[in-house]
Amino acid sequence: MRVIGLGLLGLGNVGAGVVKLLADNAAAIEARLGARVEVRRIAVQQAEKRRLVEVDKKLVTTRARDVIDDPSVDVVIELIGGTEPAREYVLGAIAKGKHVVTANKALLAYHGDELLAACAENNVEIYYEASVGGGIPLIRALREGLASDRIDEVIGIVNGTSNFILTQMTEQGRDFNEVLAEAQKAGYAEADPTLDVGGGDAAHKLAVLAALCFGTKIDFTKVFFEGIDKLTQRDFAYAERFGYTIKLLAIGKDHGDSIELRVHPTMVPKRWLLASVGGVFNAVYVNSQALGQSMYYGRGAGMMPTAVAVVSDVIEIARTLLAGAPGTRASVPRAKRPERRIRDIGELESRYYLRFGVEDRPGVLAQLAGILGDHDISIAEVVQEGRRDPQRPASVVIVTHRARESNVQAALAAIGKLPAASEPTQLVRIYETRP
Amino acid sequence: MRVIGLGLLGLGNVGAGVVKLLADNAAAIEARLGARVEVRRIAVQQAEKRRLVEVDKKLVTTRARDVIDDPSVDVVIELIGGTEPAREYVLGAIAKGKHVVTANKALLAYHGDELLAACAENNVEIYYEASVGGGIPLIRALREGLASDRIDEVIGIVNGTSNFILTQMTEQGRDFNEVLAEAQKAGYAEADPTLDVGGGDAAHKLAVLAALCFGTKIDFTKVFFEGIDKLTQRDFAYAERFGYTIKLLAIGKDHGDSIELRVHPTMVPKRWLLASVGGVFNAVYVNSQALGQSMYYGRGAGMMPTAVAVVSDVIEIARTLLAGAPGTRASVPRAKRPERRIRDIGELESRYYLRFGVEDRPGVLAQLAGILGDHDISIAEVVQEGRRDPQRPASVVIVTHRARESNVQAALAAIGKLPAASEPTQLVRIYETRP
Numbered sequence: 001m002r003v004i005g006l007g008l009l010g011l012g013n014v015g016a017g018v019v020k021l022l023a024d025n026a027a028a029i030e031a032r033l034g035a036r037v038e039v040r041r042i043a044v045q046q047a048e049k050r051r052l053v054e055v056d057k058k059l060v061t062t063r064a065r066d067v068i069d070d071p072s073v074d075v076v077i078e079l080i081g082g083t084e085p086a087r088e089y090v091l092g093a094i095a096k097g098k099h100v101v102t103a104n105k106a107l108l109a110y111h112g113d114e115l116l117a118a119c120a121e122n123n124v125e126i127y128y129e130a131s132v133g134g135g136i137p138l139i140r141a142l143r144e145g146l147a148s149d150r151i152d153e154v155i156g157i158v159n160g161t162s163n164f165i166l167t168q169m170t171e172q173g174r175d176f177n178e179v180l181a182e183a184q185k186a187g188y189a190e191a192d193p194t195l196d197v198g199g200g201d202a203a204h205k206l207a208v209l210a211a212l213c214f215g216t217k218i219d220f221t222k223v224f225f226e227g228i229d230k231l232t233q234r235d236f237a238y239a240e241r242f243g244y245t246i247k248l249l250a251i252g253k254d255h256g257d258s259i260e261l262r263v264h265p266t267m268v269p270k271r272w273l274l275a276s277v278g279g280v281f282n283a284v285y286v287n288s289q290a291l292g293q294s295m296y297y298g299r300g301a302g303m304m305p306t307a308v309a310v311v312s313d314v315i316e317i318a319r320t321l322l323a324g325a326p327g328t329r330a331s332v333p334r335a336k337r338p339e340r341r342i343r344d345i346g347e348l349e350s351r352y353y354l355r356f357g358v359e360d361r362p363g364v365l366a367q368l369a370g371i372l373g374d375h376d377i378s379i380a381e382v383v384q385e386g387r388r389d390p391q392r393p394a395s396v397v398i399v400t401h402r403a404r405e406s407n408v409q410a411a412l413a414a415i416g417k418l419p420a421a422s423e424p425t426q427l428v429r430i431y432e433t434r435p
Numbered sequence: 436m437r438v439i440g441l442g443l444l445g446l447g448n449v450g451a452g453v454v455k456l457l458a459d460n461a462a463a464i465e466a467r468l469g470a471r472v473e474v475r476r477i478a479v480q481q482a483e484k485r486r487l488v489e490v491d492k493k494l495v496t497t498r499a500r501d502v503i504d505d506p507s508v509d510v511v512i513e514l515i516g517g518t519e520p521a522r523e524y525v526l527g528a529i530a531k532g533k534h535v536v537t538a539n540k541a542l543l544a545y546h547g548d549e550l551l552a553a554c555a556e557n558n559v560e561i562y563y564e565a566s567v568g569g570g571i572p573l574i575r576a577l578r579e580g581l582a583s584d585r586i587d588e589v590i591g592i593v594n595g596t597s598n599f600i601l602t603q604m605t606e607q608g609r610d611f612n613e614v615l616a617e618a619q620k621a622g623y624a625e626a627d628p629t630l631d632v633g634g635g636d637a638a639h640k641l642a643v644l645a646a647l648c649f650g651t652k653i654d655f656t657k658v659f660f661e662g663i664d665k666l667t668q669r670d671f672a673y674a675e676r677f678g679y680t681i682k683l684l685a686i687g688k689d690h691g692d693s694i695e696l697r698v699h700p701t702m703v704p705k706r707w708l709l710a711s712v713g714g715v716f717n718a719v720y721v722n723s724q725a726l727g728q729s730m731y732y733g734r735g736a737g738m739m740p741t742a743v744a745v746v747s748d749v750i751e752i753a754r755t756l757l758a759g760a761p762g763t764r765a766s767v768p769r770a771k772r773p774e775r776r777i778r779d780i781g782e783l784e785s786r787y788y789l790r791f792g793v794e795d796r797p798g799v800l801a802q803l804a805g806i807l808g809d810h811d812i813s814i815a816e817v818v819q820e821g822r823r824d825p826q827r828p829a830s831v832v833i834v835t836h837r838a839r840e841s842n843v844q845a846a847l848a849a850i851g852k853l854p855a856a857s858e859p860t861q862l863v864r865i866y867e868t869r870p
Contacts, residue, residue: 017725021583022583024583025583028583029583135584135725135726135727135729136726136729137575137576137579140572140575140576140579141572141575141576141731144572144747144750144751148456148457148459148460148463148464148743148746148747148750149570149743271711271713272711273708273711273712273732275711276706276707276708276710277708281728283730290452290456290570290739290740290742290743291570291571291734291739291740291743292570292733292734292737292740293716293732293733293734294570294571294731294732294733294734295730295731295732295733296576296729296730296731296732297708297728297729297730297731297732298726298727298728298729298730299726299727299728304725304726305725305726305727307725308583308584308725308726311583312579312583315579315583316579
């Protein structure tokens, strides 16, 4: 029986999960493929460290090159994360004619084009199901299921840590820092949570999704992102009052001539499906021409969900290898479309929630409204509340009709210079779903 | 360049959609496969009928055998629906060594085993992505993405017509018959709506899902199903009051030694993701061991969504054919598990919503509660409302704790014999989500 050889770079949680799944499902995988899948080399940083699974010590090495250069390794699974040295290793494996499976969204966001080009040159594939939405078979669905469709828009809740924090803030009325500390204790947030709560991780994933869905290169430095760390309980209370829930959305939209890519906290209608995606769960919502709206939901992280995704990629590659097929071109977007520029956030047309901290004196609301009007921003709703705490400025909350972001930013800059302005204005973009 | 020949049985909406998608995406499909896909024969009932797409008249025949026997046809796409003569045609195609793509859930529900056996014997594949959840790439996800996982439970909103009606009844407070008539006018419901609103169509789809997810044969006659046509506005009002939404759920659960399969209107917590699946949309929620909870959502019907699914199956088969691979065994569940009996509905353990129509006289509530207690059913909540309309019986609504269905049915039979009982009792099962 033919054997497909695997090499692992990294044996942390996900790596251990992969080893475990392959062992637990060996018979089923063998029956399905008509071949065996075998781990043949594992590179780790510390050879002696205790692992979540037992592995044959002879397989373990501390040099990544031992895995990459091993002629019995057909597929290299990269699970070390980060851009370097992961990039170097993956390019090395591709150059050696090995297929690659990776869960590394940062690597793909920054170097996806380079890796795809190297794959094309060496006639191998790179699969990355685990890079977005953990175990949700999402990348495959976008690539295969919609093979004859055209995706116009993709909207994701793709950072479980942020979604957990937002869910707790919504449901329990607690503050960001308190919930973050709890999430860190529970293992849902890293000691340095910047990448998660700052929106960077979601932006990496958005870049991966957009490159796949829109069939174009993405310059990651042009992806706009903003985190959830500035949100306060007051914003959640107003969101509730206006019928919204606050979610960290990653939004990608193909405008034909240009592409919109943005990650930021967003008010979404409470009845919308994405509003019900709670806790550490992820979801990706897709608008496409033939299929219309669809959504994929599940656990976006965790040892086993991520391992499931990696193993499903391995099986897919094994099928290709066994068929002796010239690559399934899985890495190549369905239809190459022309490269398009990424829009600046200033070009966005959206509705906005604006919460102003102003001194409670006559004429302030008129000043705010006047400046907004001067910037072509029309007001849909206003709430001005009596100041309860004399130490704190009064709150004026304005929900706008659709306006252009550059105008909104200019208006906020002007408002910030008013003598009555006593706090920076809070801005949350609103996502309008279709009727 | 190699060409994969297709034969169509049926050229209604979906068939026209398939022809259109293949034409519109010909270049992309060719780039992806390195081969062309070409429709070579189309069987229709009336050759002269006007079609939604233009097709070469030379391809059209009124004899299905012309398609099945055509040596230039590699893949037969069955879109005529119903069990006969679809079964005969599909078996004929398989016997001729042709792969089959079908959207026909009734055929699969009743004859799935026979078709799979014929495929295995003739070393061909049957693909059926379009049979459940329309264009949602759900069957593929269950088969491939979870290849190394084990599914314990699958819960679907899989009948768009029923979901549309329930959504309207919930949101607009209108009655079943009124909404059904409107749905028929809008083309969301058939002239004879029995299969949709009676639960039969959802039961067919549940049988298809269960066979795939649980790796076992399903005797369709043992699938319990109940429709939405007995629900009244009063039930929706109570559901709202208790924090529930009413959905027609198709529930399949693998208990290891036996399998639970049931379709019925169900009260689900309003905050649960499935409660937000509105209108004609479908969703399938899956509980699996490694991945945990996941959900797939999208349009469950319609010309283009269904056509997308059919074309994605065609592309998958084309890949196999081109690779010269011995079948991808897609039709075969991941891991064969022993055959298990399907549980009787009487074995169900659930919470129940019971609405009694009783005469408004002293001691009635005590009688009801007594009979329930005698049958080992404990009460979680009671609402008894003063009779507003003297023509109608008083309403007593009881929500039970978990109880056994056979006990509940026995209790309801006893209650039906009470002199005070003036209306049949309404029973709606409640689905409890995990915390």
